[in-house]
Amino acid sequence: MKTDIKSRFSFPGGTHPPQNKNLTSESPIQPGSAVKQVAIMLSQHTGAACRPTVKKADTVQAGQKIGDSDSFVSAPVHSPVNGKVKEISLQSHAVLGRSMAIVIEADAENNPPKEPACDKFTSSFDAEKYSVEQICAAIRDGGLVGMGGAGFPTSVKVEPNPKLPKETLIINGCECEPYITCDYRIMLEWTHQIIAGVKLAKKVTGCKKVFIAIEDNKPQAIETLSQVLRNDDIEVVVVKTKYPQGGERQLIKAVLNKTVRTGGIPPMIGVVVLNVATAAAIAEAVVCGQPLTHRVVTVTGEAIANPGNYYTAIGTTIGELVEFCGGITQKAAKVILGGPMMGIAAADLTTPITKTTGAITILTKQQIGDAKFTGRQTACIRCGRCVEACPENLVPTTIAHAVKNNLLDVAKNYYLTACIECGCCSYVCPANIELTGYIKTGKILLAKQEKRMPA
Amino acid sequence: MFKNITVSHAPHISERLSTRMVMLDVIIALAPAMIAAGYYFRIHAAVLIATCVISAVATEWLCNVIRKKPNSIGDFSAVITGIILALSVPPILPVWAAIIGSVFAIAIGKMVFGGLGANIFNPAMVGRAFLTASFGMLMTTWTVPATIDPFMSVISAENKVDARTQATPLALSKEAVKTKQGADTVNSQLEAMFEGEVGGCLGETSALALLLGGAYLLIRRTITLHIPLAVITSASVFAAIMCLINKEAYISPLSHLFSGGLLIGAFFIATDPVTAPLSKKGMWIFGIGVGTITMLIRVFGEYPEGVMYSILLMNGVTPLIDRLCKPIPAGGKPNV
Numbered sequence: 001m002k003t004d005i006k007s008r009f010s011f012p013g014g015t016h017p018p019q020n021k022n023l024t025s026e027s028p029i030q031p032g033s034a035v036k037q038v039a040i041m042l043s044q045h046t047g048a049a050c051r052p053t054v055k056k057a058d059t060v061q062a063g064q065k066i067g068d069s070d071s072f073v074s075a076p077v078h079s080p081v082n083g084k085v086k087e088i089s090l091q092s093h094a095v096l097g098r099s100m101a102i103v104i105e106a107d108a109e110n111n112p113p114k115e116p117a118c119d120k121f122t123s124s125f126d127a128e129k130y131s132v133e134q135i136c137a138a139i140r141d142g143g144l145v146g147m148g149g150a151g152f153p154t155s156v157k158v159e160p161n162p163k164l165p166k167e168t169l170i171i172n173g174c175e176c177e178p179y180i181t182c183d184y185r186i187m188l189e190w191t192h193q194i195i196a197g198v199k200l201a202k203k204v205t206g207c208k209k210v211f212i213a214i215e216d217n218k219p220q221a222i223e224t225l226s227q228v229l230r231n232d233d234i235e236v237v238v239v240k241t242k243y244p245q246g247g248e249r250q251l252i253k254a255v256l257n258k259t260v261r262t263g264g265i266p267p268m269i270g271v272v273v274l275n276v277a278t279a280a281a282i283a284e285a286v287v288c289g290q291p292l293t294h295r296v297v298t299v300t301g302e303a304i305a306n307p308g309n310y311y312t313a314i315g316t317t318i319g320e321l322v323e324f325c326g327g328i329t330q331k332a333a334k335v336i337l338g339g340p341m342m343g344i345a346a347a348d349l350t351t352p353i354t355k356t357t358g359a360i361t362i363l364t365k366q367q368i369g370d371a372k373f374t375g376r377q378t379a380c381i382r383c384g385r386c387v388e389a390c391p392e393n394l395v396p397t398t399i400a401h402a403v404k405n406n407l408l409d410v411a412k413n414y415y416l417t418a419c420i421e422c423g424c425c426s427y428v429c430p431a432n433i434e435l436t437g438y439i440k441t442g443k444i445l446l447a448k449q450e451k452r453m454p455a
Numbered sequence: 456m457f458k459n460i461t462v463s464h465a466p467h468i469s470e471r472l473s474t475r476m477v478m479l480d481v482i483i484a485l486a487p488a489m490i491a492a493g494y495y496f497r498i499h500a501a502v503l504i505a506t507c508v509i510s511a512v513a514t515e516w517l518c519n520v521i522r523k524k525p526n527s528i529g530d531f532s533a534v535i536t537g538i539i540l541a542l543s544v545p546p547i548l549p550v551w552a553a554i555i556g557s558v559f560a561i562a563i564g565k566m567v568f569g570g571l572g573a574n575i576f577n578p579a580m581v582g583r584a585f586l587t588a589s590f591g592m593l594m595t596t597w598t599v600p601a602t603i604d605p606f607m608s609v610i611s612a613e614n615k616v617d618a619r620t621q622a623t624p625l626a627l628s629k630e631a632v633k634t635k636q637g638a639d640t641v642n643s644q645l646e647a648m649f650e651g652e653v654g655g656c657l658g659e660t661s662a663l664a665l666l667l668g669g670a671y672l673l674i675r676r677t678i679t680l681h682i683p684l685a686v687i688t689s690a691s692v693f694a695a696i697m698c699l700i701n702k703e704a705y706i707s708p709l710s711h712l713f714s715g716g717l718l719i720g721a722f723f724i725a726t727d728p729v730t731a732p733l734s735k736k737g738m739w740i741f742g743i744g745v746g747t748i749t750m751l752i753r754v755f756g757e758y759p760e761g762v763m764y765s766i767l768l769m770n771g772v773t774p775l776i777d778r779l780c781k782p783i784p785a786g787g788k789p790n791v
Contacts, residue, residue, distance in 0.1 A: 262786035345462040379572035418784040423466035430472035437464030
């Protein structure tokens with residue numbers, strides 16, 4: 001197959017940040033560090049937080065459920081190791097500041113590193129052996145959430161819903177965020193597991209049509225998957241390399257040329273989007289009965305001694321993982337959970353990784369750039385670059401300046417809530433204005449205001 | 456090793472553009488017009504451009520000092536205002552008038568609104584409007600290019616024009632409208648107008664140089680095609696209709712395009728992002744407004760040229776256009 005595939009499937013707007021994926025794209029998935037202690041956040045997903053089902057000093061097994069919730073939109077959490085509950089306390093959380101977590105001290109002797117499940121799958125996998133109820137239960141009990149970043153509970157997405165029948169399943173293998181390569185490596189190395197997961201997801205959602213979308217900068221992944229799927233009714237769609245191609249709404253636009261209404265969700269137009277890593281986790285949960293306790297994390301950045309993709313226990317702290325990768329060789333300026341476009345800067349290296357952490361990116365001052373590093377913003381010259389870059393066709397500068405001047409009604413009038421927070425506007429702004437930051441702040445303020453004063 | 460890590464909103468990287476780089480692009484794009492001005496008007500061009508730039512930058516610096524604000528001359532926007540003002544005044548404008556125009560442009564046109572990004576009207580056009588209102592005679596006295604008369608002289612101390620003056624193509628066109636004849640004379644000068652060997656403002660005579668600069672801005676994506684295209688198309692359509700009505704009285708669309716300030720206005724002044732609409736739809740409305748009002752003034756108005764007033768008028772309604780042309784989100788309006 002030719003390696004210079006160019007696709008025209010895309011969406012309006014967007015940007016082209018430098019990819020920088022070559023740091024880790026050729027590095028095979030390796031086992032992560034043997035952890036001594038993990039901190040499992042009780043809220044790793046969108047929706048209700050879990051209540052702990054274990055107490056301090058309880059002994060737990062690897063894969064044991066340690067937190068659960070009765071809410072529909074939620075996902076249980078599990079222990080990745082054999083060990084003892086040390087405490088249930090507040091721990092650093094990248095978004096919430098401090099959040100409740102179950103800290104488990106691993107048993108030093110009885111803790112063999114967990115092997116990826118990819119060897120258990122072959123091309124002859126048959127999803128018909130499993131009933132819809134069985135798959136649903138396994139997904140819910142396995143604590144599966146969207147592993148691409150948003151962390152929406154997978155059970156809610158895939159469960160049959162007579163009101164919103166699903167027709168199309170899109171598997172998201174775009175990985176448009178710079179630096180990150182965990183999904184790419186999974187597609188190359190866990191191909192059969194992903195396809196098994198896709199087949200199970202197809203069965204449980206009842207979708208007729210299944211697409212696997214991959215950006216045209218990953219020819220090897222496209223080739224591998226197309227080879228394996230040549231006799232299947234699952235179609236590999238090559239989409240244009242453009243940020244944020246992996247955004248759910250942008251991907252649906254690119255693949256199906258359909259638009260999800262502002263404020264709506266994909267099931268409203270009969271579409272389900274799942275990340276490739278989620279698909280792999282579905283296969284593992286359903287076939288092997290293994291809950292989501294480990295994931296592949298790309299540890300990357302020019303400052304890291306040994307960048308790579310590591311199969312790591314969820315709950316490992318950033319500091320431990322960075323140390324495992326040989327530490328840093330240059331002075332780090334920012335430690336980011338995720339990639340540089342949408343990732344969250346961590347203030348504390350004891351922050352544990354969660355189910356949604358695809359990468360730890362360490363940036364130096366040089367990579368961030370002087371202007372961004374010092375945060376010096378100049379006046380908006382209304383050049384319109386943010387308007388051009390916005391994939392949702394908003395006017396970021398007007399919204400951001402409305403928020404800045406405390407005019408939330410104006411911001412709302414300019415569709416503040418339609419923002420997907422991709423960061424394109426801030427990325428292109430020549431005045432270096434934190435447009436996305438203002439808009440995110442405005443969203444929080446507006447939500448608070450509306451809760452206090454119902455219309 | 457992890458001392459002093461910083462925390463901020465995503466994204467953590469940027470395209471590394473800066474306002475200064477955007478402004479530098481405009482200055483580079485203005486270079487052909489400045490070179491053409493130097494070729495046709497020799498020392499006058501150098502003196503006027505230098506005077507306007509220096510006084511514009513000095514005014515901005517002084518305003519910052521008075522207002523106790525951080526120095527903003529580093530963004531080079533005042534340099535552009537100076538250059539555009541210099542290019543849009545007659546070549547033999549006295550230096551003192553150029554200084555007054557530049558000071559007014561920056562102080563009243565920009566700084567009183569709060570500096571770059573906050574002004575409603577294009578500062579250079581504010582300065583030029585002030586000069587036109589105050590020194591009408593000086594602003595309408597045109598000299599022939601030095602390539603025709605090497606001894607083009609300056610205005611003497613008594614404000615007496617001592618130069619060999621020449622009616623601009625637009626003045627001739629106005630004459631043609633009044634007398635219902637003579638449009639051919641203007642149309643026959645088309646080649647000279649394209650190259651710039653005619654009377655007119657310092658930087659607007661050479662259509663060729665302006666088109667080169669405009670192309671550079673478009674290639675660098677500093678401006679989009681919307682506004683220039685809208686201005687040029689609407690003006691051409693207007694001119695073509697008038698031409699169809701009476702060929703003797705109204706000059707051809709091409710003559711309109713290559714004469715006066717239409718091209719510098721379309722590519723450099725109307726596209727000033729601060730004073731133009733943000734949305735594409737708004738840009739179309741803005742550009743069509745500029746083109747149409749220019750032609751209304753040129754054809755029916757008392758002045759031979761209308762680019763400045765049309766741009767200032769449309770600048771004034773830009774906030775309204777922006778409000779009218781609020782883009783609808785990609786997913787449609789939310790159901791509230």
